[in-house]
Amino acid sequence: MLLEAHNIGLRHPNGHWLFRNLSISLRSGEIVGIRGPSGCGKTSFARILSGYEQPSEGVVLLDNSPLPKTNYHPVQLIYQHPEKAVNHRWKMSKILNEGWTPDDHLLTSLGIEREWLNRWPNELSGGELQRFCVARALGPKTKFLIADEMTTMLDAISQAQIWQSVLDIAQKRNLGILVVSHDDHLLKRVCSRVIEFHNISYK
Numbered sequence: 001m002l003l004e005a006h007n008i009g010l011r012h013p014n015g016h017w018l019f020r021n022l023s024i025s026l027r028s029g030e031i032v033g034i035r036g037p038s039g040c041g042k043t044s045f046a047r048i049l050s051g052y053e054q055p056s057e058g059v060v061l062l063d064n065s066p067l068p069k070t071n072y073h074p075v076q077l078i079y080q081h082p083e084k085a086v087n088h089r090w091k092m093s094k095i096l097n098e099g100w101t102p103d104d105h106l107l108t109s110l111g112i113e114r115e116w117l118n119r120w121p122n123e124l125s126g127g128e129l130q131r132f133c134v135a136r137a138l139g140p141k142t143k144f145l146i147a148d149e150m151t152t153m154l155d156a157i158s159q160a161q162i163w164q165s166v167l168d169i170a171q172k173r174n175l176g177i178l179v180v181s182h183d184d185h186l187l188k189r190v191c192s193r194v195i196e197f198h199n200i201s202y203k
């Protein structure tokens with residue numbers, strides 16, 4: 001499969017263009033990094049690629065078709081801030097099973113303790129909550145993953161554990177991953193190529 005963004009631009013309500021003419025393509029099985037300074041628009045671009053936000057101009061295509069608007073989304077975004085990505089009125093078991101039912105093996109590989117399933121989101125740390133968001137995003141219908149600073153809030157050991165399970169699954173299922181990060185060491189380790197945000201953007 002091929003995920004493509006063509007000439008994407010985003011203009012805020014105040015009329016300011018955050019970016020214009022962003023084009024990128026990502027194939028199944030590819031792991032590509034995006035690096036850029038804080039505030040340049042990486043998260044906004046990630047939201048557009050995963051269908052959460054409409055661009056002001058340009059188009060995102062999945063195998064030459066527009067992104068689907070209903071059902072399980074094949075491009076899954078993992079946010080930098082997991083507390084913004086969960087329903088705080090739901091317990092963790094319901095959040096986890098929102099789109100599919102992750103198996104025990106996945107929960108173990110992501111370090112999710114079963115006792116956490118009965119808690120509310122605010123009874124978990126950011127890192128613990130993020131493990132649920134990763135599991136939730138890895139459903140069998142996921143084709144591409146947009147990992148926006150996915151493990152930034154985690155310690156080095158947890159970070160390595162989560163990336164190891166994500167990379168294992170990506171390899172087995174031939175997922176494409178876009179890794180948005182400030183962490184040069186991580187980008188170098190997991191990505192086959194790394195793009196500077198400003199090199200794909202012409203303001």
Ligand SMILES: Nc1ncnc2c1ncn2[C@@H]1O[C@H](COP(=O)(O)OP(=O)(O)OP(=O)(O)O)[C@@H](O)[C@H]1O
Binds near residue numbers: 012036038039040041
């Ligand atoms: N409605 C809005 N009007 C004007 N500017 C906005 C609006 N919404 C967001 N912005 C600005 O757009 C910029 C891009 O934010 P975004 O989160 O995409 O950047 P980022 O590169 O992911 O940053 P970071 O690395 O710090 O997470 C920010 O400077 C933000 O203040």
